[in-house]
Amino acid sequence: MGETLVLVLRSRRFMIGAILFLAVLCFGVIGPRVTDRNPFQMVGGLFNPPSEKAILGTDNLGRDVFTQLMYGTGTSLLIGFVAGVVATGIGVTIGAVAGFKGGFVDELLMGITNVLITIPAIVVLILLSIAIKSRSAVVMGVIIGITSWPWTARAVRAQTSSLKTREHVDLARISGYTTVELIVKEILPYMFSYIFMAFILQFSAGITNEATLSMLGLGPYQTVSLGVMLHWALLWEAVRTGAWWAFLPPVVFLAVASFSLMLINAGLDEVFNPRLRKS
Amino acid sequence: MAFFLAVSLNFFLPRLIPGNPVMVLVSQMATGGVQSDALARIYDNYMREFGLDQPIHIQFLRYFGNLFRGDLGTSFMLYPGKVSNLIREALPWTVALQVPTILVGWIIGNVLGAACAYKGGRFDAIAFTSALAVSNIPYYCLAIILLYALAVSNPIFPVGGGYSFGSYPELSLSFLLDALHHYTLPFLSLTVVAIGGQAIGMREMALYELTTDYVHYSKALGLSDRKVIRYVFRNAMLPQITGLAISFGTMMGGALVTETVFSYPGIGSLLFTAIRQTDYPLIQGCTLIITVAVLLANFLVDIAYGFIDPRIRAAQLGER
Numbered sequence: 326m327g328e329t330l331v332l333v334l335r336s337r338r339f340m341i342g343a344i345l346f347l348a349v350l351c352f353g354v355i356g357p358r359v360t361d362r363n364p365f366q367m368v369g370g371l372f373n374p375p376s377e378k379a380i381l382g383t384d385n386l387g388r389d390v391f392t393q394l395m396y397g398t399g400t401s402l403l404i405g406f407v408a409g410v411v412a413t414g415i416g417v418t419i420g421a422v423a424g425f426k427g428g429f430v431d432e433l434l435m436g437i438t439n440v441l442i443t444i445p446a447i448v449v450l451i452l453l454s455i456a457i458k459s460r461s462a463v464v465m466g467v468i469i470g471i472t473s474w475p476w477t478a479r480a481v482r483a484q485t486s487s488l489k490t491r492e493h494v495d496l497a498r499i500s501g502y503t504t505v506e507l508i509v510k511e512i513l514p515y516m517f518s519y520i521f522m523a524f525i526l527q528f529s530a531g532i533t534n535e536a537t538l539s540m541l542g543l544g545p546y547q548t549v550s551l552g553v554m555l556h557w558a559l560l561w562e563a564v565r566t567g568a569w570w571a572f573l574p575p576v577v578f579l580a581v582a583s584f585s586l587m588l589i590n591a592g593l594d595e596v597f598n599p600r601l602r603k604s
Numbered sequence: 605m606a607f608f609l610a611v612s613l614n615f616f617l618p619r620l621i622p623g624n625p626v627m628v629l630v631s632q633m634a635t636g637g638v639q640s641d642a643l644a645r646i647y648d649n650y651m652r653e654f655g656l657d658q659p660i661h662i663q664f665l666r667y668f669g670n671l672f673r674g675d676l677g678t679s680f681m682l683y684p685g686k687v688s689n690l691i692r693e694a695l696p697w698t699v700a701l702q703v704p705t706i707l708v709g710w711i712i713g714n715v716l717g718a719a720c721a722y723k724g725g726r727f728d729a730i731a732f733t734s735a736l737a738v739s740n741i742p743y744y745c746l747a748i749i750l751l752y753a754l755a756v757s758n759p760i761f762p763v764g765g766g767y768s769f770g771s772y773p774e775l776s777l778s779f780l781l782d783a784l785h786h787y788t789l790p791f792l793s794l795t796v797v798a799i800g801g802q803a804i805g806m807r808e809m810a811l812y813e814l815t816t817d818y819v820h821y822s823k824a825l826g827l828s829d830r831k832v833i834r835y836v837f838r839n840a841m842l843p844q845i846t847g848l849a850i851s852f853g854t855m856m857g858g859a860l861v862t863e864t865v866f867s868y869p870g871i872g873s874l875l876f877t878a879i880r881q882t883d884y885p886l887i888q889g890c891t892l893i894i895t896v897a898v899l900l901a902n903f904l905v906d907i908a909y910g911f912i913d914p915r916i917r918a919a920q921l922g923e924r
Contacts, residue, residue, distance in 0.1 A: 338733075445898045447857030448891040455879070455887065533742045540744060540861050542879045555748070559864065564748060567756050576748050580741035587740040 332596045339592025345585035349578060353402050356395030364388065364396040364549045375570050382570035384554070385561035393549045394574050400550040401532050402582065404466040408531025411470025413524040416477025421508050423478070424485025435482065438475045446472045450534065454543040462545045469534045470527075477523045484516045518597045522590055529586035536579055551575040687889035690874060695893065698870035701790055702859055709798025710848055716799065717806025718837050721814060722829075732807060739800030743858030747793040747865040754789060761789050790866045794859055805847050809840035842913055849905035852898050860894075 333339055362368070365388060373383040381390035423434035449472045454460060457468065488494070489512060497511045513520070532551075538544060539552025540559065554575040558564065563571035716735070720728045738746065755761045762785060813819065813836045822832050863872030871890055878886035 443899060443902060445852070445856050445894055447860065448895050450857075451875070451879070451887070451891055455882075455884075529740065534857070536742055536744075537857050537861050540864065541876055555744070564751050564865070565756060567752075569752060572748055573752070576745045580745050583740045583742065584737055587736055591736060 329596060333593065336592040336595055338588045338595065342585045342588025342590075342592060345581055346589065349398060349582050349585065350402060352395060352578075353398030353400075357399055360392055360395060362389055362392040364393045366392075374568075381574055382568070384571050385557055385563070390554075390570055390574060393554055394551075394578065397549040397551045397554050397575060398578050398582070400462050400545065400548050401535055401552065401579070404462050404469065404535040404545070404550065405528050405532035405582075407463055407466025408469035408473065408534065409524050409528035411467050412474040412527040412531070413477055413520065414474075415471065416474035416523065416527075417481050417513070417520055419474070420478040420481025421485050421512060424482035425489050425504065425508055425512065427486065431482070435479070438478050442475045442479075446534075447537065450538055451541065451543065454538055460543075460545050462548055462550070465535060465538070465545050466531065469531050469538075473527060473530060473534070477527065480519070480523065481516070484519060485512055488512050488515055518593070522593055522597075525586050525590045525593070529583045529590075532579065532582050532586075551579050555579075687885050690886065691871070691889050691893055694869060694871050694874045697868060698859075698863070698872065701787070701794070701863070701868065701870060702855075705791055705794040705798055705859075706848070706852075706855065709795045710802050710844075712795075713799040713802025714806045714837075714841065714844055717803035717808075718810045718833065718840065720803065720807045721810035722833050722836070728807075731803070735800040735803040735807075737800070738796055739804060741797075742861075743794065743797050744861040744865050746797060747790070747862045750789055750793045751865060762786050786866075786868075790862055790868050794855075794862055797858070798855065802844065802847070806840060806844055809843055810836055813840045842909075845905060845909055845912065849902050852901045856894055856898060 368383060368387060368389045373387065375382040381394065384390055384393065419434050419438065423431045423438075450468065453468050453472070454465075457464065460468070485508075494507060494511045497507055502510070535544070535550060536552035536555065539550055540556050542556055544550055544553040544556060552575075555572060558568075558572040558575075561571075563569075713735075716731060720731050720735075819832060819836060822835065860872030860875060862868075863870045864876040867873060871893060875887065875890040877883075878890060
C-alpha cells in the first residue's frame with residue numbers, strides 16, 4: 326500500500342489533476358459560505374462588463390457572475406458527485422451479483438444491461454427530466470446516475486467472474502461465508518482500484534451530463550449550476566453580443582473540473598497498470 | 605428489443621408529467637377574451653385531435669400504429685404542423701454535420717493515437733495530454749470558445765445558422781458555398797473533440813500491441829518501422845471499431861448541444877425549442893429519431909465489423 330502511495334504521489338499527471346480539482350472544489354464549496362451575496366440578487370444592469378462592484382460583470386438579469394460562479398460550481402460538483410456515487414453503486418452491485426452468481430441471474434442482468442447500453446443515455450435523460458417536475462440538484466444527480474451505470478456493470482462483471490475462481494474465495498466459501506459476505510469481503514477489495522477509477526470517470530461524466538441537460542433547459546430548479554449559467558448566456562445571446570464574462574467563466578470551470586478528474590484517472594491508471602508506465 | 609423498450613419509454617415518461625398540455629394550449633388562447641363554452645369546445649376538439657381522451661392503453665397502441673405509418677403526431681407549438689415534417693426538415697442538417705465529423709475524427713484520431721504509442725517520449729507526452737484535454741472538456745465548451753474567437757471577436761465565420769438570412773435551401777453553387785461557410789465552425793469543434801477521444805483509445809490499444817510477441821519478432825527480423833506499425837495498426841483497429849459504435853450515443857448528446865450553440869438548424873436546435881415550449885409530441889419525435897439513428901449506426905458498425913475482421917468473415921463464409 327505504501328509503495329502504491331509513493332507511485333501515486335510521483336505521478337505528475339495525478340498531482341496536477343489533484344491540485345486543479347482541489348482548487349475548483351474549494352472555490353465551489355468554500356466560496357458560497359464566505360460571500361455575503363446571493364446568486365439571484367441583482368447588482369447591476371444587463372451584461373455589465375467586469376468592474377470593481379462585480380469582478381466578473383453581470384448576467385442577463387444584472388446578477389453578479391462571480392457569485393453565481395461560486396454557487397454554480399458547488400451545485401455542478403454536487404450533481405456530478407451524486408451521479409458518480411449512484412452510477413458506481415448500481416454498476417458494481419449488478420456487475421458483482423451477475424458475475425458471481427452466473428447462470429440465469431447473470432444472463433438476465435447482463436441482458437438488461439446490454440439493452441440499456443444500446444439506448445442512447447441522453448434520450449432517457451431528456452425524457453426522465455421532463456417527466457420529473459421538481460428537479461433539485463440531488464434528484465438530478467440521481468437521474469444522471471441511473472442512466473450511466475451499464476458500462477461499469479459490464480466491466481465489474483468481467484472482473485468478478487475471473488476473481489471468483491481464485492482459491493481464497495473457495496477457502497472463504499468452505500468457511501461458511503454467505504454470498505453477500507463473499508462478494509463484499511473476498512471479491513470487491515481486489516478490484517478496489519478499478520472501482521475507484523470508475524467512480525472518478527462517472528463523476529466527471531456526471532458534471533458533463535448536468536451541463537448538457539441544463540443547457541437544453543432541463544437543469545435543476547431554483548439553483549444555479551454551471552450548465553444553467555450557460556443556458557442563460559445562450560438564451561440571451563451573450564456569445565453573439567460579446568459578453569465574454571457571462572459564458573467564459575462557466576466554460577473554463579467545466580473544462581477544468583472534468584479535465585482535472587481525467588488527469589487523476591490517467592495518473593491512477595499508470596500506477597495500477599504498469600504497462601502504461603513508460604520510462 | 606432495445607427499440608421496443610426505447611419506444612415505450614418515449615411514450616410513457618412524458619405522460620407522467622402532471623398537468624394537461626391541452627389545458628395550457630387552450631388557456632394561451634383564452635387571453636383574447638373568448639367565451640367559455642367556445643373554449644370548452646376547442647378543448648374537446650384538441651383532446652380528440654391528440655387522442656388524449658382515450659384510455660392510456662389505447663393511446664399506446666395507437667401511438668405504435670401511427671409510428672409504423674411514419675406519423676409522429678401533431679406539434680403543439682406549431683399547430684397544426686406535423687412533427688414528421690419538422691423532423692424531415694431538420695434531419696439532413698444533423699446528418700450532414702455528424703457523419704463527416706465522426707468519420708474524420710475517427711480516422712485522424714486513430715493515426716494520431718498510433719503515432720503517440722509508437723514514438724513515445726516528448727511527442728507522446730504533449731499529444732496525449734492535449735488529446736486528454738480536448739476530449740474531456742465538454743463538446744460545447746470548445747464550441748462556445750470557437751464561436752467567440754472566430755466569429756464574434758474576429759468575424760471570420762458567421763455567428764450561426766445553417767445558411768445566411770435571405771437565402772434559402774436550393775441546389776446552387778452560391779448556396780452551397782454559403783452553407784459550407786456556416787458549416788466550418790460546428791464541424792471543427794465536433795471533429796477536434798472526436799479526434800482527442802479516439803486518439804486516447806488507440807494509444808492504449810497500440811501500447812498493448814507493441815508489447816506482444818509478434819512485434820518483438822518482426823523487429824528482430826529487421827522489418828522496417830513502417831511495416832511494423834502497419835501490423836500494429838491493423839490489430840489495434842478492431843477494438844477501435846467497437847469503440848466507434850459505443851461512442852455514438854455519447855457523441856450524440858454533445859452534438860445536440862453544439863447545434864444549439866451555433867443555432868444550426870438540425871435536430872438539436874429543434875429539440876431545444878421543443879423543450880422550451882414544452883411541446884411533447886415534438887420532444888418525443890426528436891428523442892425517437894435520435895434513438896433510431898444511434899441503433900442504426902450500431903447496426904451498420906456491426907455489419908462493417910464482419911467485413912473487416914478476417915475471423916468473423918471466415919466464420920460467416922463457413923471456412924471454419
